Amino acid sequence: MTHPTPQGTRDILPDEMRELRRIESSLHELFEARGYGEVSTPAIEFWDVLARGDERIGSSAYRFFDPAGDLLALRSDMTIPIARLAADRLADAEPPFRLRYIGDAYRSVSPRRGQMREFRQIGIELIGAGGPDGTAEVIELLVAALDAIGLGRALVGLGDADLFRQLLDDLGVEGLARNRILDRLAAHDLVAIEAEAGDLAELGDADRDLIVQLSSLRGGPQVLDRAREIGGDAVARAISRLADTYRRLEELGVGDRVQLDLGLLRDLGYYTGAILEVYDPAVGQILGGGGRYDGLMGRFGRPLPAAGFALYLERVHIAQAEEERLQRERGRGSR
Amino acid sequence: VNAGGVQIAHRRQTDERLQLALPGGALLGGCLDLLDRAGLDTREIRGESRALVFDLGELVVITMRPSDVPTYVEAGAADLGITGKDVIDEQSDRAVYELADLGFGRCRMVLAAIEGDDSLETSARRLGFMRIATKYRRTAERYFERTGRQAEVIEVKGSVELAPLVGLADGIVDLVDTGRTMRENGLAEREQISVCTARLIANRVAHKIRVDEIDAMVERMREAASR
Numbered sequence: 001m002t003h004p005t006p007q008g009t010r011d012i013l014p015d016e017m018r019e020l021r022r023i024e025s026s027l028h029e030l031f032e033a034r035g036y037g038e039v040s041t042p043a044i045e046f047w048d049v050l051a052r053g054d055e056r057i058g059s060s061a062y063r064f065f066d067p068a069g070d071l072l073a074l075r076s077d078m079t080i081p082i083a084r085l086a087a088d089r090l091a092d093a094e095p096p097f098r099l100r101y102i103g104d105a106y107r108s109v110s111p112r113r114g115q116m117r118e119f120r121q122i123g124i125e126l127i128g129a130g131g132p133d134g135t136a137e138v139i140e141l142l143v144a145a146l147d148a149i150g151l152g153r154a155l156v157g158l159g160d161a162d163l164f165r166q167l168l169d170d171l172g173v174e175g176l177a178r179n180r181i182l183d184r185l186a187a188h189d190l191v192a193i194e195a196e197a198g199d200l201a202e203l204g205d206a207d208r209d210l211i212v213q214l215s216s217l218r219g220g221p222q223v224l225d226r227a228r229e230i231g232g233d234a235v236a237r238a239i240s241r242l243a244d245t246y247r248r249l250e251e252l253g254v255g256d257r258v259q260l261d262l263g264l265l266r267d268l269g270y271y272t273g274a275i276l277e278v279y280d281p282a283v284g285q286i287l288g289g290g291g292r293y294d295g296l297m298g299r300f301g302r303p304l305p306a307a308g309f310a311l312y313l314e315r316v317h318i319a320q321a322e323e324e325r326l327q328r329e330r331g332r333g334s335r
Numbered sequence: 336v337n338a339g340g341v342q343i344a345h346r347r348q349t350d351e352r353l354q355l356a357l358p359g360g361a362l363l364g365g366c367l368d369l370l371d372r373a374g375l376d377t378r379e380i381r382g383e384s385r386a387l388v389f390d391l392g393e394l395v396v397i398t399m400r401p402s403d404v405p406t407y408v409e410a411g412a413a414d415l416g417i418t419g420k421d422v423i424d425e426q427s428d429r430a431v432y433e434l435a436d437l438g439f440g441r442c443r444m445v446l447a448a449i450e451g452d453d454s455l456e457t458s459a460r461r462l463g464f465m466r467i468a469t470k471y472r473r474t475a476e477r478y479f480e481r482t483g484r485q486a487e488v489i490e491v492k493g494s495v496e497l498a499p500l501v502g503l504a505d506g507i508v509d510l511v512d513t514g515r516t517m518r519e520n521g522l523a524e525r526e527q528i529s530v531c532t533a534r535l536i537a538n539r540v541a542h543k544i545r546v547d548e549i550d551a552m553v554e555r556m557r558e559a560a561s562r
């Protein structure tokens with residue numbers, strides 16, 4: 001390679017581009033039909049605008065100075081810029097806002113780990129509609145999006161970012177111990193929670209068992225019954241919102257595409273309540289994610305409940321290619 | 336598939352059975368004993384075959400270097416894997432779920448230096464940092480950072496014990512089982528960093544969507560491990 005591109009970036013040639021554009025136009029068509037208008041924001045923002053959205057953005061963002069000496073950063077996702085846009089540009093408009101976007105975002109991840117530093121996201125934001133109805137609208141649209149691009153087997157994992165926060169509060173676990181447990185839950189490091197009794201002495205054996213068991217619960221609606229069975233009132237309170245959302249999803253006819261997952265905790269700072277991840281059986285990585293961020297708009301001076309999702313375009317493309325290949329092989333009678 | 340650097344594995348065949356990645360070397364015996372106790376037939380793997388992929392009926396076993404297990408599991412080329420905690424710690428940036436401590440293959444990660452030699456302490460005191468040779472670069476760097484000491488970590492691939500003997504390093508960070516190799520080379524343990532056992536890990540997506548199969552297999556292995 002005589003003239004390399006920077007680490008974690010790449011060129012796209014016509015054959016691949018044609019297929020990526022097909023995915024994009026299927027999704028644009030669907031989102032437009034559902035009333036989600038397209039917006040675009042700059043790839044660069046003032047650093048403090050991004051940090052206002054998520055104070056932990058520090059380590060992952062590309063930062064530099066503009067000629068005036070202001071600190072700038074490349075956006076590391078699309079949600080924060082759109083929250084800024086909705087707060088400032090739509091200040092006089094009546095919510096709810098239904099917005100869609102496609103754009104490149106940048107994270108200084110190690111490309112070794114199977115992520116690009118420049119990656120394309122396509123998604124929607126529903127701003128001004130609370131849960132569970134707003135959450136259910138977003139998830140139903142996500143399922144429709146997966147269907148529209150041929151990923152009829154893909155599932156949406158649905159968890160609740162506040163579940164363990166609330167449960168630990170109820171159990172009287174606070175401060176550093178609480179954060180340590182949440183970190184381990186986010187990494188799904190159950191062995192550490194089970195083993196380090198000394199380190200987590202604040203938790204009794206019974207509570208520790210409860211947390212480990214709860215965080216392994218995932219599947220259909222029976223998960224909620226099981227959680228109430230093992231956890232009693234504190235757990236029933238913590239999962240009531242999840243149960244409401246799931247009921248709405250069943251009414252919308254997408255219950256079977258949603259996998260309830262009490263152990264799902266994404267480590268993005270702004271999530272509150274529902275969190276989403278997208279899985280396809282043909283590939284080993286998450287195709288996208290999202291959730292509720294009811295506190296984010298308030299950080300930009302316009303408190304409104306909000307939810308949304310983003311799909312990683314390249315991963316979706318890989319999943320699509322894999323699903324097509326599997327279908328071909330099955331068609332040939334290899335199974 | 337390397338689609339622009341996004342490493343996502345796909346299945347070679349439409350085989351829908353669970354794939355389990357096993358580490359070759361010292362942990363393999365313990366893994367096979369565990370599978371036997373879990374009611375799987377491991378005779379083919381124990382045989383003389385040089386195959387890397389084995390059909391155990393209900394699941395497919397693939398064998399590899401211990402340090403490759405997280406790579407295959409993270410990418411989804413294997414749904415489950417068994418490898419040492421030392422490997423998982425060293426590759427802590429791999430997005431895999433650690434599901435169970437299987438208990439066998441117990442080893443210790445230690446800091447060691449030449450018996451009776453004070454160059455670790457002398458280097459730290461007079462030169463401000465220690466030179467440490469290791470195969471576990473990140474584990475060593477984290478340990479010295481955590482304990483507030485400065486160290487130059489020198490990564491080597493082969494016999495680490497050699498490094499202090501010929502003056503490449505003041506000490507080593509390495510995994511010891513009985514400690515015999517170290518003693519025979521005149522090295523003595525100074526500090527224990529961690530205790531490492533075999534762990535069961537899972538691909539994140541497989542864990543999320545193949546719930547019943549994975550939970551059943553994990554339960555069988557936990558149960559077998561506790562016997």
